[in-house]
Amino acid sequence: MSPVTDAPATTNRGDDLGSAGGVRGLLWLTWRQHRWALLGTLVLAAVLVGWMVYLSAEMTDLYHQCHNMRCPQNSPQDQRLSANPFGLFRQASYTERLVQYMPLLIGMFIGVPVLSREHEQRTLLLAWSQDVSPARWLWTKLGLLGLFVAAVTAAVAGVSDHLEHVWTNVGTEDLFRYEAFLATGMLPVAISIGWFAVGVALGAAIRRTLPAAFGVIVGFIGLMLFVQFRYPTLMKPLSAHLQMGGPDSGLLRHNALVVTGGMIRFGIEGPSGAFDTSGRQLSGVDLQRLCPPVNDFGKMLSCFSTNHLQQHLQYQPGSRIPDFHLIVATGYLGLTAMALAAVWWLVRRTDLSAG
Amino acid sequence: MSEQSIAVEARDVSRRYGNVWALRECGFQLPANRIIALVGANGAGKSTLMSIIAGTLPATSGSLLVHGRPVVKGRSIDRGGSAASRVAILAQDKPLYRDFSVTDMLRFGRSMNRVWDQRRALSWLERFDIPLDRRCGKLSGGQRAQVALAVALGSRPAVLLLDEPLANLDPVARTDVTGELMAEAADSDMTVMLSTHIIAELSGVGDHLLLLDAGRPVLTGDVEELLDSHVRLTGPRADQPPGPGAIVQAQHTDRQSTFVVRQPAAPTANAVVAPGWTAQPITLDELILTYLKASAKAHHDLEAAA
Numbered sequence: 301m302s303p304v305t306d307a308p309a310t311t312n313r314g315d316d317l318g319s320a321g322g323v324r325g326l327l328w329l330t331w332r333q334h335r336w337a338l339l340g341t342l343v344l345a346a347v348l349v350g351w352m353v354y355l356s357a358e359m360t361d362l363y364h365q366c367h368n369m370r371c372p373q374n375s376p377q378d379q380r381l382s383a384n385p386f387g388l389f390r391q392a393s394y395t396e397r398l399v400q401y402m403p404l405l406i407g408m409f410i411g412v413p414v415l416s417r418e419h420e421q422r423t424l425l426l427a428w429s430q431d432v433s434p435a436r437w438l439w440t441k442l443g444l445l446g447l448f449v450a451a452v453t454a455a456v457a458g459v460s461d462h463l464e465h466v467w468t469n470v471g472t473e474d475l476f477r478y479e480a481f482l483a484t485g486m487l488p489v490a491i492s493i494g495w496f497a498v499g500v501a502l503g504a505a506i507r508r509t510l511p512a513a514f515g516v517i518v519g520f521i522g523l524m525l526f527v528q529f530r531y532p533t534l535m536k537p538l539s540a541h542l543q544m545g546g547p548d549s550g551l552l553r554h555n556a557l558v559v560t561g562g563m564i565r566f567g568i569e570g571p572s573g574a575f576d577t578s579g580r581q582l583s584g585v586d587l588q589r590l591c592p593p594v595n596d597f598g599k600m601l602s603c604f605s606t607n608h609l610q611q612h613l614q615y616q617p618g619s620r621i622p623d624f625h626l627i628v629a630t631g632y633l634g635l636t637a638m639a640l641a642a643v644w645w646l647v648r649r650t651d652l653s654a655g
Numbered sequence: 656m657s658e659q660s661i662a663v664e665a666r667d668v669s670r671r672y673g674n675v676w677a678l679r680e681c682g683f684q685l686p687a688n689r690i691i692a693l694v695g696a697n698g699a700g701k702s703t704l705m706s707i708i709a710g711t712l713p714a715t716s717g718s719l720l721v722h723g724r725p726v727v728k729g730r731s732i733d734r735g736g737s738a739a740s741r742v743a744i745l746a747q748d749k750p751l752y753r754d755f756s757v758t759d760m761l762r763f764g765r766s767m768n769r770v771w772d773q774r775r776a777l778s779w780l781e782r783f784d785i786p787l788d789r790r791c792g793k794l795s796g797g798q799r800a801q802v803a804l805a806v807a808l809g810s811r812p813a814v815l816l817l818d819e820p821l822a823n824l825d826p827v828a829r830t831d832v833t834g835e836l837m838a839e840a841a842d843s844d845m846t847v848m849l850s851t852h853i854i855a856e857l858s859g860v861g862d863h864l865l866l867l868d869a870g871r872p873v874l875t876g877d878v879e880e881l882l883d884s885h886v887r888l889t890g891p892r893a894d895q896p897p898g899p900g901a902i903v904q905a906q907h908t909d910r911q912s913t914f915v916v917r918q919p920a921a922p923t924a925n926a927v928v929a930p931g932w933t934a935q936p937i938t939l940d941e942l943i944l945t946y947l948k949a950s951a952k953a954h955h956d957l958e959a960a961a
Contacts, residue, residue, distance in 0.1 A: 325766030430767035655702025
């Protein structure tokens with residue numbers, strides 16, 4: 301007999317599942333297989349978080365220098381904020397873009413290889429013929445990687461959310477703008493988890509890393525555009541009539557999102573977007589005749605006011621942002637659930653032959 | 656055979672890929688603690704059978720038991736399987752994680768198995784001078800096969816399935832590996848099943864034979880007993896051999912007939928069984944080839960009749 305009991309330090313026993321074939325063993329395996337992707341994600345997240353913390357601190361400092369108001373145009377502080385190409389606003393938009401595309405990178409580099417690389421290297425038979433069952437192997441790995449993704453993106457999302465709020469104080473941006481909307485609240489976490497799961501599912505279905513990664517890119521861009529097109533009307537917009545040239549009613553302050561209306565067109569045969577006191581919409585030609593566009597903007601507003609012209613708007617108030625976040629996050633979590641169900645279905649149907 | 660002494664039992668196991676049957680109504684019992692040679696031509700269903708035994712491929716119908724416990728696809732011992740029915744499989748292409756070092760592969764084995772014998776795995780690698788710190792992707796084909804074997808042996812399975820294990824090895828390494836495998840099997844309660852389509856690889860290795868042809872077992876049994884019970888009878892032209900036994904193969908010329916016969920009792924080698932007839936023992940190679948040819952002829956006759 302081979303002396304199993306003579307080598308206690310290196311021998312697993314049948315009753316010691318905690319250290320062998322358990323979470324610890326799979327934790328090591330997950331780390332060993334995905335360490336470069338995980339380290340890359342950590343480095344990217346650390347750089348992003350550091351950069352955003354720096355931008356937030358700088359913007360806050362300038363905000364205080366301008367007595368907690370927007371800095372006057374052409375002031376040194378405004379120059380520092382708005383300069384191109386490395387003004388703080390421009391840098392904040394770069395970080396915003398990175399936060400927006402981070403889920404794509406997670407899907408491609410962490411999600412896709414989980415199963416596609418095993419298929420490509422034909423190591424699934426090796427992995428699934430050990431004492432750890434395929435189900436345990438799959439769900440433990442997905443759980444560990446999912447936790448990592450959630451933790452890293454939560455850190456990024458927290459700092460990103462803070463930066464966006466500082467930015468709205470210092471600049472003219474608002475939180476309902478699509479890029480800002482995606483980079484705030486819980487959305488970076490939900491979107492990252494969603495694309496991680498989709499990446500795993502595509503890797504399981506296509507079984508090749510490059511085509512699956514390409515599938516993630518196409519799906520990510522397609523869904524991002526779809527959400528951008530659809531998100532303004534996820535809830536029924538509110539309607540309002542605004543007096544043109546009149547005092548600011550404050551309706552569109554605090555991050556409101558204009559869904560329709562608000563644009564004035566001069567000189568065209570079609571509708572101008574301006575309404576007279578009887579509620580009739582003027583054509584562009586009528587509006588140009590009534591209030592000719594001139595270089596003096598104040599004079600033009602005065603004309604609008606004198607003629608009691610109005611605009612009809614549909615908008616989403618900024619107070620709805622948390623609700624919209626919840627709706628979009630729920631959609632992405634639904635996508636996650638569907639992707640994981642597909643992964644489980646594909647794994648159950650995967651038959652492995654030794655030949 | 657008692658239930659304890661049966662390592663693998665197949666009950667009408669069939670497996671179909673689309674419209675093609677890879678295995679058809681396979682029924683056999685394989686003894687425990689032996690080295691079983693699974694022989695068959697390419698496409699005979701050897702890998703499919705091994706994958707079903709390992710639980711990585713479901714049977715289309717029938718059931719398969721390892722040490723009396725039914726094999727269920729995807730169910731390993733952490734979900735109710737028994738340690739006594741643990742099966743390890745080494746696939747034809749000896750897959751390893753390319754970017755893992757050999758040491759990492761051993762840790763993989765330790766992490767993924769409830770039972771792990773590091774000393775056994777290390778000793779296997781030392782025997783074949785495999786560098787532990789080298790990445791698997793940089794190893795030669797033969798070295799990769801040794802690492803894969805070390806991982807399989809380290810998990811101390813009750814049944815070790817080796818699909819074409821000698822394919823990547825040079826002739827010297829083949830002899831070494833088969834010798835070491837036989838020693839490992841003799842030293843432990845392990846049943847080894849190794850498949851091959853190269854009959855010459857089998858000489859002196861397997862002590863039990865399972866011969867597959869077109870997805871069906873055509874011959875199974877202890878190698879010694881099979882060789883003892885088969886005889887080649889050569890004599891004057893006749894339609895039947897001059898003694899009892901089932902005809903496996905009959906060949907005729909104008910003046911002479913040759914029969915390979917499976918006899919109920921062991922014949923005496925080279926004995927004259929009837930006037931003008933001689934009886935000769937046959938080798939394992941001849942036995943396997945005879946059965947494969949007989950099976951092919953039976954298929955051909957069936958197809959012609961259809």
